[in-house]
Amino acid sequence: MNNEFRQARWAEPLLFEITRKNAGNYSTVSWNDILISSKNRAISNLPKNLLRGTFNLPEVSEVEVIRHFTRLSQMNYSVSTGFYPLGSCTMKYNPVGNEEAVTINELMNAHPLQDPSTVQGCLEILYRLEKMLCSVTGMDRFSFAPAAGAHGEFAGCLIMRKYHLDKGEKRSVVIVPDSAHGTNPASASMAGFEVEEVESDEHGLVNVERLKEMMGEDVAGLMLTNPNTLGLFERRIKEIVEIVRSYDGLLYYDGANLNAIAGIARPGDMGFDIVHLNLHKTFSTPHGGGGPGSGPVGVKDRLIKYLPPPLISYSPERGYYFEPEGKESIGRIRAFHGNFLVCVKAYAYLLRLGWRGLKEASEIAVLTSNYLLSKIKTIEKVTLPYDSSVPRKHEFVISLKKLLKETSVSAKDVAKRLLDYGFHAPTIYFPLIVEEAFMIEPTETEPKRELDRYADTLRKIINEAYTSAENVKNAPQNTSVKRVDEVKANHPRTLILSWKIYTKKIGVSNNGDA
């Protein structure tokens, strides 16, 4: 190959393929005579009809477990490995100091049902973090119950529902822009709403005139992210708010894109009533390959009574305490208090930054985004849909449709080819309103050298599409595996979701049935 990147490529078997009888020797218990005699009694008292026979968990040694997962980790691209500009995901550096903070025993070993007097430290951290989130968003209270952004959206939509129900109104519609994150319509639908999409106008912004037509007594509210997924600030936000408010609709702010404006502008000041934040995006907690995240939901004063538990308060007499759940709350949305340790990491991050550092993060995130855009938009065949003179915010969306038309090389092909050069691909084919979309969010923590290399590489790949398209279409070659067969993966006949199913299907094939 013509470049130096090589991802690790271990021929690593599955745990089920290296199991040997009695190979594992790890125990978490220690016996003594008292417990052995209790064991015999306890087991013989169990109902025979409920006793389990043998089952097929693999038996492997500790060294094999460590090697297995270490090798797997080496076959996994991450922020610690390199540039990961997934749009709307805010893959910024996850400070290792955050991780240090959550190794503190008093935090790791706290039980969620301990008496509040014994978990004052946990409550104080959440209380302090809540104050900071209020300052950043202009909301008055937050609940930390939601475990992720979509969970926060679900809570927010239930709040919209309850708000109207309490007025005796059963409103059935939530409006979302056609550029919205997929979770927005899904969350609204889960909360029992019908979803109506408002189109984007020629500027890539909410079509305000159309919104005006759609708005009515039946609309519970509007879900919006600002800046939107094109990285454009909804500059007519004031009109939008007025239109929604004129029918007493609520405004929901999807905080996925907050990294563009934290410390610069507040959703609360713009008129949003409900906000969810993604602590695993804006506030630098790691994504863990798909979680755990944390999606606290915040509201303005008049909606506090609807928040899901827990809400934490402080008084000099009582110290920190959980407020009793109010009658008007939407109710519990999960057991216990949310993904607490993720909240601690976000608190650690905000402590490091302070207000000024937070503002700088957004400023530099937007600077690097526009810098990368200005380099990329000069690449031939790349188009920038919507007003090219308007600065983008933390992310931007280009289209590769010209390339597809002229070379039959798709956005997906280019994305795969980027992997060959040691970069993660951007978000592709989203938002849905841009053909062959490439959605790039560099974040403030990407060194300029990497940004330059990324733009140069993209230029090279697009050139390659014209000179040797096959190279691009056959990408990636330098990753742990070559292009994955998604069709086979999804075909009902070859769909394998577990080792159990695999052995079953192999059995079938041995009988000559498949």
Place this chain on the structure above:
Amino acid sequence: MNQRTLVNPFIPHNEEEIAEMMQTIGIKSLEELFSDIPREYIITEEPEFEGPLSEKEMINQIFRIASKNLTFPKLQLHIGQGAYLRYVPAAVKEVLRRSEFLTSYTPYQPEASQGILTALFEYQSLMAELLGLEIVNSSMYDWSTALGEACRMTIRLTGKKKILVGRYTFKQRLETLSTYIEPISGVVREIGYTPDGRLNIDELEQNLNDTAALYVEYPNSLGFITQNLDELADIVHRKGAYLITGVEPTVLGIIKSPGELGADIAVGEGQSLGLPLSFGGPSLGIFACRDDPKMLRNMPGRLIGMTEDVQGTRRCFTMVLQTREQHIKREKATSNICTNQALMAIGVAAYLALLGKKGLRELAEYIFALTDYAIKRFSELDFVKVPLAGLPHYQEFAYTVRGLAAHEVLSKLLKKGIVGGFNISEIYPEFREAIVTCFTEVHDNKSVENYVAALSEVLPK
């Protein structure tokens, strides 16, 4: 411009680089980048805000706040209810620390993310063996939300709105369930127990009409194992309803799996498989179902499948059946879930691999043994009553102290350094002034003796 003026320690640019970038864009000040935000929204006053702190100062501050907690091992901890104090093996910690797992995103580019995909496939596979069901998703937020989603799924599948729930389901899970199904007009009805620890079959049969699913936990929040678990599937299926079991997964080292009991769906809390308590989160929602095409199409959450590369030369893994998910199906998705608890699932995969079937069976035996011993020792105290002592218990059991309210017992125990358990008197009137206490592998018979000695001292003099 030779001094760093940025406060943010994680911005990697020096002043020259920032100036260069601004020049390339063609701006003179960073404010220009925000020129499309109406002026009235630009924050001009700095609010009260903590920081900035150096890493050392930050760690010190969090350490100082955290030390206001009083937790295990300074306290002897005996609460469970879905969050269990476990010994966390060093190997699990090591796997969770791998920053290639920790700092990656959802594996949208499978070729560069085989590590996480393989590990999640193994989580699904290990859990499938443990649960006796073929299909496990790669995680939900926690047990309670997995339950909420499971019930929504059966309501979708049957078109019926009623969910029957065995009594002694942990209160916070029931509350979450209600929140989840309320928007689709779902209703919950409780089914009681007979005195011999069996789910009341007469009551169940009377209520099975128009029912989407029966949900039963084992062990339940009082810690006993429902004696007729193996009878339920047939009864429920006869009426076209689904059986959902909630399970504390470590018990499966000994007790029949949801699959063996005929359950259609299983949910549970994965924290119990070797993860730290963490004040209740990160948790790990377990969600599994039978290999049935209709159920599969309707299930929530992410699934990882085994496949090959397009040339058929190498086995690999990728996310599958994404057409059920929000980023493709939007408002028609089976759930809105996106970010889940993937890293925790990998930790659990490492735990299950490390313990294997032998280690897991031994763990369950130990907990049965210790619980049995604790019940015996508690029952020997003439002022303590263990109302259900005759039933087999796992990890938790309820007791009362004569002449003392549950909250008094708990606060007196706390003064002696023992977090005694969970007060259920207000939840279950039939167990007035009862405390559900909990013993895991972190405890031993000495912890029991210590607890018993403390109990003897809390009696009114």
